[in-house]
Amino acid sequence: xxxxxxxxxxxxxxxxKFKNFDYILLACILLxxxxxxxxxxxxxGGKVLxxxxxxxxxxxxxxxxxxxxxxxxxxxxxxxxxxxxxxxxALLVWTxxxxxxxxxxxxxxxxxxxxxxxxxxxxxxxxxxxAKYFHRMKLENVNSIYxxxxxxxxxxxxxxxxxxxxxxxxxxxxxxxxxxxxxxAGINHKYFIYTMLGFLISLPFIxxxxxxxxxxxxxxxxxxxxxxxxxxxxxxxxxxxxGSGGIFGKGFLKGTQSYLEFLPEKHTDFIFTLFSEEFGFxxxxxxxxxxxxxxxxxxxxxxxxxxxxxxxxCYSFGAAIFVYIAINMSMVLGLxxxxxxxxxxxxxxxxxxxxxxxxxxxxxxxxxxxxQAIA
Amino acid sequence: MINSSSDSVKKLNSINRRMFIxxxxxxxxxxxxxSRLFFLQIKENKKYLTLSDKNRIRExxxxxxxxxxxxxxGKVIAGNFESYQLHIIPEQVEDFRYVxxxxxxxxxxxxxEFTKILKKKNEIKSWETLIVSDNLTWKKxxxxxxxxxxxxxxxxxxxxxxxxxxNENFTHLIGYVSQANANDVEKxxxxxxxxxxxxxxxxxxxxxxxxxxxIGTNDIERYEVNAYGRRISQLEFQKxxxxxxxxxxxxxxxxxxxxxxxxxxxGSICVMDIYTGSIIAMHSSPSFDxxxxxxxxxxxxxxxxxxxxxxxxxxKTLQGNYSTGSTIKPIVALSALENRIINTNFTVECTGKxxxxxxxxxxxxxxxxxxxxxxxxxxxxxxxxxxxxxRRLGVDKLSxxxxxxxxxxxxxxxxxxxxxxxxxxxxxxxxxALGKGWLLGETMITGIGQGYIQTTPIQLxxxxxxxxxxxxxxxxxxxxxxxxxxxxxxxTPLYKESKNIEIxxxxxxxxxxxxxxxxxxxxINDPKYQFAGKTGTAQVKxxxxxxxxxxxxTFEIPYEERDHALYIAFGPYKNPRYALSILVEHGGNxxxxxxxxxxxxxxxIIDRHSLRDSTNxxxxxxx
Numbered sequence: 001x002x003x004x005x006x007x008x009x010x011x012x013x014x015x016x017k018f019k020n021f022d023y024i025l026l027a028c029i030l031l032x033x034x035x036x037x038x039x040x041x042x043x044x045g046g047k048v049l050x051x052x053x054x055x056x057x058x059x060x061x062x063x064x065x066x067x068x069x070x071x072x073x074x075x076x077x078x079x080x081x082x083x084x085x086x087x088x089x090a091l092l093v094w095t096x097x098x099x100x101x102x103x104x105x106x107x108x109x110x111x112x113x114x115x116x117x118x119x120x121x122x123x124x125x126x127x128x129x130x131a132k133y134f135h136r137m138k139l140e141n142v143n144s145i146y147x148x149x150x151x152x153x154x155x156x157x158x159x160x161x162x163x164x165x166x167x168x169x170x171x172x173x174x175x176x177x178x179x180x181x182x183x184x185a186g187i188n189h190k191y192f193i194y195t196m197l198g199f200l201i202s203l204p205f206i207x208x209x210x211x212x213x214x215x216x217x218x219x220x221x222x223x224x225x226x227x228x229x230x231x232x233x234x235x236x237x238x239x240x241x242x243g244s245g246g247i248f249g250k251g252f253l254k255g256t257q258s259y260l261e262f263l264p265e266k267h268t269d270f271i272f273t274l275f276s277e278e279f280g281f282x283x284x285x286x287x288x289x290x291x292x293x294x295x296x297x298x299x300x301x302x303x304x305x306x307x308x309x310x311x312x313x314c315y316s317f318g319a320a321i322f323v324y325i326a327i328n329m330s331m332v333l334g335l336x337x338x339x340x341x342x343x344x345x346x347x348x349x350x351x352x353x354x355x356x357x358x359x360x361x362x363x364x365x366x367x368x369x370x371x372q373a374i375a
Numbered sequence: 376m377i378n379s380s381s382d383s384v385k386k387l388n389s390i391n392r393r394m395f396i397x398x399x400x401x402x403x404x405x406x407x408x409x410s411r412l413f414f415l416q417i418k419e420n421k422k423y424l425t426l427s428d429k430n431r432i433r434e435x436x437x438x439x440x441x442x443x444x445x446x447x448x449g450k451v452i453a454g455n456f457e458s459y460q461l462h463i464i465p466e467q468v469e470d471f472r473y474v475x476x477x478x479x480x481x482x483x484x485x486x487x488e489f490t491k492i493l494k495k496k497n498e499i500k501s502w503e504t505l506i507v508s509d510n511l512t513w514k515k516x517x518x519x520x521x522x523x524x525x526x527x528x529x530x531x532x533x534x535x536x537x538x539x540x541x542n543e544n545f546t547h548l549i550g551y552v553s554q555a556n557a558n559d560v561e562k563x564x565x566x567x568x569x570x571x572x573x574x575x576x577x578x579x580x581x582x583x584x585x586x587x588x589x590i591g592t593n594d595i596e597r598y599e600v601n602a603y604g605r606r607i608s609q610l611e612f613q614k615x616x617x618x619x620x621x622x623x624x625x626x627x628x629x630x631x632x633x634x635x636x637x638x639x640x641x642g643s644i645c646v647m648d649i650y651t652g653s654i655i656a657m658h659s660s661p662s663f664d665x666x667x668x669x670x671x672x673x674x675x676x677x678x679x680x681x682x683x684x685x686x687x688x689x690x691k692t693l694q695g696n697y698s699t700g701s702t703i704k705p706i707v708a709l710s711a712l713e714n715r716i717i718n719t720n721f722t723v724e725c726t727g728k729x730x731x732x733x734x735x736x737x738x739x740x741x742x743x744x745x746x747x748x749x750x751x752x753x754x755x756x757x758x759x760x761x762x763x764x765x766r767r768l769g770v771d772k773l774s775x776x777x778x779x780x781x782x783x784x785x786x787x788x789x790x791x792x793x794x795x796x797x798x799x800x801x802x803x804x805x806x807x808a809l810g811k812g813w814l815l816g817e818t819m820i821t822g823i824g825q826g827y828i829q830t831t832p833i834q835l836x837x838x839x840x841x842x843x844x845x846x847x848x849x850x851x852x853x854x855x856x857x858x859x860x861x862x863x864x865x866x867t868p869l870y871k872e873s874k875n876i877e878i879x880x881x882x883x884x885x886x887x888x889x890x891x892x893x894x895x896x897x898x899i900n901d902p903k904y905q906f907a908g909k910t911g912t913a914q915v916k917x918x919x920x921x922x923x924x925x926x927x928x929t930f931e932i933p934y935e936e937r938d939h940a941l942y943i944a945f946g947p948y949k950n951p952r953y954a955l956s957i958l959v960e961h962g963g964n965x966x967x968x969x970x971x972x973x974x975x976x977x978x979x980i981i982d983r984h985s986l987r988d989s990t991n992x993x994x995x996x997x998x
Contacts, residue, residue, distance in 0.1 A: 186389040243423025260601035281416040
């Protein structure tokens with residue numbers, strides 16, 4: 001009953017909530033949605049085809065969902081943090097057992113109206129779960145063995161379930177989301193440094209455990225020209241597309257590389273390539289600025305939040321989104337080996353967009369309810 | 376509250392500190408990404424732009440249009456015609472099986488041709504053109520066109536192909552074209568440069584030797600293509616240049632007559648202008664239809680040509696090494712005169728045979744010619760006389776004169792790769808080649824054109840021409856030389872005394888136009904056509920004593936053992952203009968087989984002279 005009273009005491013009026021909206025963030029998200037729609041239209045060859053339509057509907061539905069989530073009290077997400085985490089883990093198990101197989105991996109479950117990829121949802125719910133876990137923890141307890149082990153289990157469990165799909169890229173992104181929370185929760189920085197060193201030392205061993213195609217990707221990254229028509233094809237063509245864009249790009253719908261199907265995966269992981277080819281350096285820089293503003297607003301909302309939960313969520317979510325963007329772009333620009341990682345909102349894919357939009361919704365909710373204290 | 380406020384403050388401090396670190400990291404990563412973009416899109420833009428164009432633009436070369444061959448009067452003797460072809464792009468056909476079977480029915484393709492097409496289809500990509508048939512008859516082509524409603528994706532195409540309107544007439548001169556193979560591409564730069572699948576190139580003759588002039592340059596189409604090589608749109612069309620049209624010196628009418636005269640015989644006829652060296656006709660028989668090769672010859676046709684005992688594939692004019700027989704006698708006589716071994720009054724008694732060095736040397740006339748002078752010896756082709764003067768002259772001096780007049784080396788230089796040199800023997804040659812000393816008896820039989828001596832018919836023609844023009848050097852040619860550059864030693868005298876040439880010419884006149892002359896029966900009395908010549912009969916095998924006793928008629932001897940018939944001549948005698956050489960393999964006797972052909976030839980050649988002359992003058996007027 002104690003909680004219940006707190007809950008009602010802090011409920012605000014509808015208009016008050018509306019007023020508290022972060023309109024800059026909203027505008028940026030809508031702008032990004034619009035850009036992604038235009039780019040999708042270009043991947044369809046300048047016609048409204050399946051991808052454009054599908055992307056449009058998802059964008060509309062998930063944006064509305066984000067606004068709805070904004071009105072839900074941030075406390076709801078605190079209360080349900082573990083619950084959703086367990087649900088998604090259950091979905092991952094379900095995927096492992098009964099998921100849809102496609103091109104050699106089993107990542108999706110059939111929900112009749114949509115094929116859901118639970119691993120994408122985990123990217124966001126692991127943050128909520130860990131944020132709740134650390135919310136009440138005293139700072140001196142954060143670095144206890146028990147805490148560290150528990151949080152590692154929370155991270156490693158979904159990671160393992162995703163790796164067996166197999167989907168190395170997404171499992172790494174989930175890990176990054178989790179590690180971001182651990183970082184902000186105040187786990188001793190020595191642990192991060194030691195882990196990093198340990199990782200670097202064991203890198204040769206890790207590589208020997210990789211699957212042949214993954215090894216090939218690493219080798220290709222180190223020297224894309226070793227097999228220009230095979231493994232190196234994607235990265236070479238992607239660099240050609242971006243590089244040939246120049247300052248102002250080839251113009252909307254005029255990207256020859258993508259239009260002539262030299263770019264594989266152009267509507268998913270490599271969508272930035274197409275955008276960059278058509279809009280050039282100026283367009284790409286603008287897109288980066290939009291992302292930067294979004295991340296800045298998320299961090300700013302976190303800073304102004306009264307509750308520790310909201311704060312740690314916003315910071316971690318902002319960091320995670322940033323890392324997703326950085327990894328995707330580095331991969332496309334030939335700075336990292338190819339790992340499957342979508343560009344938030346821009347890439348085609350419902351589950352990824354759903355997860356990102358839920359994240360934005362929670363952030364927006366933290367903004368709207370920024371005076372909400374959570375015990 | 377469970378949380379103490381001091382702990383809460385500590386936690387806030389910790390998270391804010393870490394947020395600050397994270398923010399700075401983000402900033403640097405962002406800078407990194409932007410500079411990478413800057414590097415790719417601005418600094419290296421040119422490089423990637425080129426790569427992108429290379430990706431998207433692909434060139435297609437089309438077969439160049441081949442230059443034509445015209446005869447002296449501008450008649451097309453090797454031209455191009457529109458061939459009717461049938462193309463299919465497999466991916467544009469909905470039901471390939473149905474369509475291909477339908478075509479099989481319509482074109483009445485044999486099973487072998489049909490499986491060949493299916494095999495070809497499997498070798499190409501689905502958007503590449505499959506050539507079902509490259510030379511359809513008009514009837515079949517129109518049949519296909521009538522059924523097009525039923526044949527989705529089938530394309531009737533009109534394309535340019537080689538055509539030889541005079542069929543077998545010019546085969547040995549011009550040669551033929553056929554699909555280029557790896558060897559052609561490797562050896563000839565021009566073919567390599569203009570190569571497209573299905574390109575037809577010259578295989579023999581002038582088609583081969585003048586390939587670089589004839590081939591022309593490709594039309595180039597530039598297309599924008601996608602990653603799979605499929606054409607998206609045409610960006611540019613660059614018209615290629617047609618190969619050079621080459622004018623030849625030959626006269627189709629004379630060539631046709633030569634072909635007709637040698638019908639069903641194996642042999643060669645060449646006719647030459649004695650002043651310019653222009654080849655008027657050059658034919659080797661039997662010949663074959665070069666059109667058969669253009670679209671690939673069928674196995675049956677090829678077997679017929681290959682197994683013909685008369686060897687149609689051999690160009691006898693240029694490749695045939697034959698004993699000269701008596702046609703060498705004008706050179707032997709000339710050499711003897713030039714070296715002052717004899718004079719016109721020198722006589723020899725011919726008794727029909729002569730014993731010398733333990734051998735018997737026979738004259739063709741068993742009874743003998745009695746006392747003969749040079750003029751009579753030439754006229755009646757007395758062998759005994761020539762044994763004697765050859766013996767006195769010696770083979771080295773003889774070979775010197777023979778070589779001066781063009782025997783024993785290629786007449787056209789490098790123009791025909793197949794041309795043979797022949798052989799004019801001398802003592803040095805025998806020592807080098809056979810390692811034995813020269814025997815005097817060998818000199819004697821060389822004097823009547825037997826033994827080691829061998830020449831090609833074109834060499835005999837050149838020799839005759841150079842005697843006919845008064846003894847001046849000429850360079851035979853087939854392709855009209857537009858810029859008229861001729862070697863500087865053209866028209867240098869080949870004689871020591873021009874009187875000697877006149878003596879030989881007069882003796883040859885006697886041989887044809889006086890009673891007892893060997894070719895008297897083939898003479899023309901009209902001075903306009905009157906010609907002078909020398910017969911020759913070249914033995915294929917040694918004549919034994921038994922043969923002499925039997926004295927068989929030509930038709931009684933097996934074909935392979937019959938003598939070759941030769942004839943060389945020039946005319947009109949009063950004002951010579953043309954020389955010719957005729958060879959009929961196993962034709963028996965020069966005077967009965969070869970000389971009558973000359974009569975018909977001179978009639979036509981001289982009739983056409985004024986026309987040829989006027990064509991030449993007109994050309995100057997136009998300039």
